[in-house]
Amino acid sequence: MNEILKQSEHHRVSELVVNWHLTEACNYRCKYCYASWIKPAESSAIWRNKNKTDQFLKSLKEYFDSTNDANPLTKDLHWSGLRLSLAGGEPMLLGDRFKDIVETASELGFKVSLITNGSFLSSETLEWLSPKLCMLGISVDTTQSNTNNLIGRVDTKGNSLSEGCLAKIVRLARQYNPSIKIKINTVVNQSNCNQDLKGLVNILKPEKWKILRVLPVINHNLTISDAQFKDFIELNQSVDTQVYIEDNLDMKDSYLMIDPHGRFYQNSLVQRGVTEYLYSDPILEKGIASAFNQIEFSSAAFCSRYIPNNIQGAAA
Numbered sequence: 005m006n007e008i009l010k011q012s013e014h015h016r017v018s019e020l021v022v023n024w025h026l027t028e029a030c031n032y033r034c035k036y037c038y039a040s041w042i043k044p045a046e047s048s049a050i051w052r053n054k055n056k057t058d059q060f061l062k063s064l065k066e067y068f069d070s071t072n073d074a075n076p077l078t079k080d081l082h083w084s085g086l087r088l089s090l091a092g093g094e095p096m097l098l099g100d101r102f103k104d105i106v107e108t109a110s111e112l113g114f115k116v117s118l119i120t121n122g123s124f125l126s127s128e129t130l131e132w133l134s135p136k137l138c139m140l141g142i143s144v145d146t147t148q149s150n151t152n153n154l155i156g157r158v159d160t161k162g163n164s165l166s167e168g169c170l171a172k173i174v175r176l177a178r179q180y181n182p183s184i185k186i187k188i189n190t191v192v193n194q195s196n197c198n199q200d201l202k203g204l205v206n207i208l209k210p211e212k213w214k215i216l217r218v219l220p221v222i223n224h225n226l227t228i229s230d231a232q233f234k235d236f237i238e239l240n241q242s243v244d245t246q247v248y249i250e251d252n253l254d255m256k257d258s259y260l261m262i263d264p265h266g267r268f269y270q271n272s273l274v275q276r277g278v279t280e281y282l283y284s285d286p287i288l289e290k291g292i293a294s295a296f297n298q299i300e301f302s303s304a305a306f307c308s309r310y311i312p313n314n315i316q317g318a319a320a
């Protein structure tokens with residue numbers, strides 16, 4: 005009886021996702037950007053040192069391996085695969101170090117995915133990168149250049165990705181890796197909340213379209229009301245893909261996140277107002293078990309983010 009109860013309380017998911025934000029640096033300047041972390045004294049970003057990076061990745065792999073009973077997460081969450089999601093800032097700005105991190109993580113047995121603004125995805129890069137990724141995530145809020153300018157989603161020359169560029173990137177990624185999954189992340193904010201992106205999504209046909217409400221972490225730039233977020237969802241319903249909607253509170257404690265300095269961090273305080281991140285001690289200094297114990301993480305909230313939702317007509 006107790007065993008049945010225990011099993012029913014156990015959350016199940018096919019893979020656990022650890023998000024490592026490699027760097028704050030980015031060639032874009034989105035006004036709502038969340039990629040800003042308080043720097044600890046006397047510490048530089050992990051990626052700068054190959055030995056540290058290798059040790060760090062090994063530590064993550066061992067600790068979050070599904071067979072590691074010493075990880076307290078295994079008490080209420082069951083997973084089989086382990087995915088490392090590389091994010092930033094813009095991870096591809098790191099050049100050869102980024103490549104080395106992708107290769108090392110793959111060799112250690114992680115499935116690897118990437119969130120990028122897409123501006124460095126040349127044909128040559130995609131040929132190398134696509135076979136190493138299980139998922140390519142591209143952040144796209146709009147394809148209108150004036151809106152990208154308002155958001156700050158442009159490089160120093162004012163360039164952003166057009167619909168044609170995005171379509172080419174997606175086509176090449178699938179050509180070089182037919183099993184790759186494409187994800188589009190859209191942050192709904194004051195500048196794009198009236199836009200209909202169905203046409204773009206139906207052209208790109210991502211396996212996943214994630215719609216996030218701009219989060220008032222760091223600042224209130226471009227934040228929107230409940231009604232504006234709801235209107236965007238209604239305007240963009242009936243696309244031919246799986247849609248995942250995240251309002252601000254859905255993001256609370258539902259991600260496993262690590263900052264560039266190798267600390268777990270969490271948005272446990274998130275409400276509707278500006279809030280700051282909470283940090284663990286650096287993983288390499290205090291040990292991963294001790295650092296993980298210092299942050300909140302909700303298995304239930306994590307699992308609920310992987311259930312497609314809420315837009316009528318989304319594929320099952």
Ligand code: SF4
Pocket residue numbers: 030031032033034036037038039092093094121143157
């Ligand atoms: S593309 Fe991403 S990392 Fe770069 S500024 Fe925009 S939100 Fe921040």
